Amino acid sequence: MLKPKPAAPAASAQQRRLQMADIARLAGVSTSTVSRALAGSKLVNDETRQRVLELARSLNYSINIGAQNLRLKQNRTVGVVVPYDPDTRQQLTDPFFLAMLGSLADALTEQGLDMLLTRVDAGQLDAAAQPFDSGRVIGVILIGQWRHHDQLNQLAARRVPIVVWGAQLPQQLYCTVGGDNVAGGALATGHLLQRGRRRIAFLGDINLPEVEHRYQGYCQALRAQGIAPDPQLQVPVSFLPGGGAEGVRELMRRGAAFDAMFASSDLLAMAAINTLRELGRPVPDDVAVVGYDDIELASYFHPPLSTVRQPIAAAGRALVASLLELADGQGAASLQLPTELVLRASA
Amino acid sequence: MLKPKPAAPAASAQQRRLQMADIARLAGVSTSTVSRALAGSKLVNDETRQRVLELARSLNYSINIGAQNLRLKQNRTVGVVVPYDPDTRQQLTDPFFLAMLGSLADALTEQGLDMLLTRVDAGQLDAAAQPFDSGRVIGVILIGQWRHHDQLNQLAARRVPIVVWGAQLPQQLYCTVGGDNVAGGALATGHLLQRGRRRIAFLGDINLPEVEHRYQGYCQALRAQGIAPDPQLQVPVSFLPGGGAEGVRELMRRGAAFDAMFASSDLLAMAAINTLRELGRPVPDDVAVVGYDDIELASYFHPPLSTVRQPIAAAGRALVASLLELADGQGAASLQLPTELVLRASA
DNA sequence: GTGAAAGCGCTAACAT
DNA sequence: ATGTTAGCGCTTTCAC
Numbered sequence: 010m011l012k013p014k015p016a017a018p019a020a021s022a023q024q025r026r027l028q029m030a031d032i033a034r035l036a037g038v039s040t041s042t043v044s045r046a047l048a049g050s051k052l053v054n055d056e057t058r059q060r061v062l063e064l065a066r067s068l069n070y071s072i073n074i075g076a077q078n079l080r081l082k083q084n085r086t087v088g089v090v091v092p093y094d095p096d097t098r099q100q101l102t103d104p105f106f107l108a109m110l111g112s113l114a115d116a117l118t119e120q121g122l123d124m125l126l127t128r129v130d131a132g133q134l135d136a137a138a139q140p141f142d143s144g145r146v147i148g149v150i151l152i153g154q155w156r157h158h159d160q161l162n163q164l165a166a167r168r169v170p171i172v173v174w175g176a177q178l179p180q181q182l183y184c185t186v187g188g189d190n191v192a193g194g195a196l197a198t199g200h201l202l203q204r205g206r207r208r209i210a211f212l213g214d215i216n217l218p219e220v221e222h223r224y225q226g227y228c229q230a231l232r233a234q235g236i237a238p239d240p241q242l243q244v245p246v247s248f249l250p251g252g253g254a255e256g257v258r259e260l261m262r263r264g265a266a267f268d269a270m271f272a273s274s275d276l277l278a279m280a281a282i283n284t285l286r287e288l289g290r291p292v293p294d295d296v297a298v299v300g301y302d303d304i305e306l307a308s309y310f311h312p313p314l315s316t317v318r319q320p321i322a323a324a325g326r327a328l329v330a331s332l333l334e335l336a337d338g339q340g341a342a343s344l345q346l347p348t349e350l351v352l353r354a355s356a
Numbered sequence: 357m358l359k360p361k362p363a364a365p366a367a368s369a370q371q372r373r374l375q376m377a378d379i380a381r382l383a384g385v386s387t388s389t390v391s392r393a394l395a396g397s398k399l400v401n402d403e404t405r406q407r408v409l410e411l412a413r414s415l416n417y418s419i420n421i422g423a424q425n426l427r428l429k430q431n432r433t434v435g436v437v438v439p440y441d442p443d444t445r446q447q448l449t450d451p452f453f454l455a456m457l458g459s460l461a462d463a464l465t466e467q468g469l470d471m472l473l474t475r476v477d478a479g480q481l482d483a484a485a486q487p488f489d490s491g492r493v494i495g496v497i498l499i500g501q502w503r504h505h506d507q508l509n510q511l512a513a514r515r516v517p518i519v520v521w522g523a524q525l526p527q528q529l530y531c532t533v534g535g536d537n538v539a540g541g542a543l544a545t546g547h548l549l550q551r552g553r554r555r556i557a558f559l560g561d562i563n564l565p566e567v568e569h570r571y572q573g574y575c576q577a578l579r580a581q582g583i584a585p586d587p588q589l590q591v592p593v594s595f596l597p598g599g600g601a602e603g604v605r606e607l608m609r610r611g612a613a614f615d616a617m618f619a620s621s622d623l624l625a626m627a628a629i630n631t632l633r634e635l636g637r638p639v640p641d642d643v644a645v646v647g648y649d650d651i652e653l654a655s656y657f658h659p660p661l662s663t664v665r666q667p668i669a670a671a672g673r674a675l676v677a678s679l680l681e682l683a684d685g686q687g688a689a690s691l692q693l694p695t696e697l698v699l700r701a702s703a
Numbered sequence: 704g705t706g707a708a709a710g711c712g713c714t715a716a717c718a719t
Numbered sequence: 720a721t722g723t724t725a726g727c728g729c730t731t732t733c734a735c
Contacts, residue, residue, distance in 0.1 A: 076712035
């Protein structure tokens with residue numbers, strides 16, 4: 010039983026790794042002492058500690074975290090899960106999602122946490138719990154609520170520590186952190202109204218909770234001005250590439266008159282603007298357009314995009330903070346972060 | 357010694373996790389049998405296996421990977437490191453890098469590997485080896501060679517399995533996978549020449565190996581047409597936001613005449629195009645512009661960007677394949693992937 | 704076909 | 720101040 014074949018899977022030819030016993034032997038002390046020295050314990054003689062530390066550093070020895078975790082029953086790794094659509098696989102493509110990943114990486118690093126990144130099939134969302142069930146991570150941050158409310162509730166019911174970026178929904182068992190989509194939608198629409206636009210089209214798939222909230226904000230802003238939302242102007246398009254162009258064409262097909270547009274993502278807005286230009290309807294003169302997210306390229310676009318900024322940096326920190334609370338066995342309240350209107354040339 | 361305080365760090369209130377002994381007890385067998393059943397061993401009775409499997413599934417039990425790895429001396433995790441500039445922290449912002457991350461996530465998932473994502477200070481690149489030294493990962497994929505050739509060589513000399521996305525350099529000890537930047541530069545420049553442009557500006561920081569190669573390709577293409585590269589037209593600008601605008605202004609300041617531009621990234625090209633437009637030099641009529649990378653938004657831009665496409669999907673797979681070879685103790689040859697010219701409206 | 708027991712690399716109570 | 724030893728959750732040899 011003492012010989013797990015030396016040629017372990019994915020580990021055939023490399024030389025044996027250094028371990029604590031080696032350092033101990035070289036330093037002429039026991040492994041306990043090495044362990045204590047490396048942990049900075051007061052119990053070990055200054056001179057001994059120096060010697061051990063020196064040795065470890067010069068040999069690039071680093072404690073085996075797997076073994077340490079096992080012994081200590083601790084863990085400093087957080088799972089980040091990005092569901093992908095089984096058909097397109099295309100979710101990791103949206104710049105907004107990617108920016109969120111960056112923000113998370115920063116927030117985790119700040120807390121001395123590691124990030125285990127996993128993509129899972131959105132249809133099999135329970136797979137998101139696997140890294141937790143197998144003890145690899147203390148909990149999971151999921152980016153991309155999509156339409157998986159029920160599956161997420163099931164995970165939470167199973168007591169998997171999970172925080173989701175997205176909208177807060179009724180009867181929700183899991184913890185969400187998200188932008189204030191209703192306020193964001195109202196902000197964008199309010200601005201267009203203030204500029205005197207009255208026929209404002211809405212682009213986006215309101216089956217997605219976040220988009221639905223943006224649409225609510227849109228309706229609120231209209232009603233505040235005594236305008237009834239016109240279903241003709243509400244075009245359901247997906248976030249996929251092509252959605253923006255498709256949305257504009259659909260509006261034309263309907264023969265709907267419009268002088269402005271609120272797109273539920275910047276990508277959608279950009280594609281829509283391009284299509285409008287092709288159709289001879291210049292932005293912002295003929296049609297004013299506001300996007301959503303404020304991805305970096307929004308400012309590079311022509312015309313520079315007016316948009317609703319999502320609080321990405323704050324989002325990363327908030328997601329991590331909530332997850333730590335959950336992993337600690339506490340409850341964590343869902344959170345809505347403020348959004349902000351960024352005015353550029355497109356509206 | 358038997359009581360590592362039950363309230364372990366970051367693990368206070370949650371209930372004890374299920375483990376193999378629990379399943380064994382419930383199934384009325386020994387842990388050996390459970391282990392075998394879960395591993396699908398032929399040694400265990402069909403009926404027993406069924407019972408164990410059933411039990412494990414219904415309780416969402418999953419083998420503790422940390423313990424398993426320790427015992428088996430195996431590991432299925434790969435480290436992915438993205439260096440950041442200590443000042444700006446802004447490297448995870450370039451859409452190209454982010455797309456590469458997505459591609460890597462896919463390639464790793466395909467191979468049943470997990471991805472541990474770490475950001476490290478570009479000035480302390482030896483920190484990139486930490487996840488390897490501590491046994492968390494079988495090797496490291498580093499995105500962002502920048503100017504850290506020497507530090508990377510040191511890591512490789514220490515026998516850290518590491519694969520770097522970037523350019524192949526003389527006296528290189530580490531393994532690189534990258535696009536063929538010389539060919540890419542020649543492709544872009546050749547196209548501009550073919551369109552009759554003769555005064556082609558080059559935008560980019562040639563201190564970066566990849567950019568330097570693109571510049572070499574640029575020079576080659578010019579010389580092939582009997583044109584000597586004009587230093588006046590070579591503008592060193594960083595990839596940071598603002599670099600594109602700065603580059604164009606610098607050209608104007610120099611009073612350099614130019615009728616085309618090859619920018620070493622799409623972001624640079626977009627910013628340059630916007631600035632050119634502001635200065636009354638429309639693209640492509642007055643100045644033809646070719647970018648580099650073919651990020652998704654290149655096609656959304658106005659005018660849609662002609663650019664050199666980097667083989668992102670292939671890159672992810674190649675990086676993973678090379679890393680597996682290295683981790684396996686074999687050498688891995690550096691690799692150059694073909695690039696391709698994508699013609700749109702900007703040139 | 705199944706179980707007992709040793710040990711993967713580490714930590715910490717206990718002994719000295 | 721340091722060493723001895725048991726055991727974290729798992730796999731596997733060896734014995735039955």
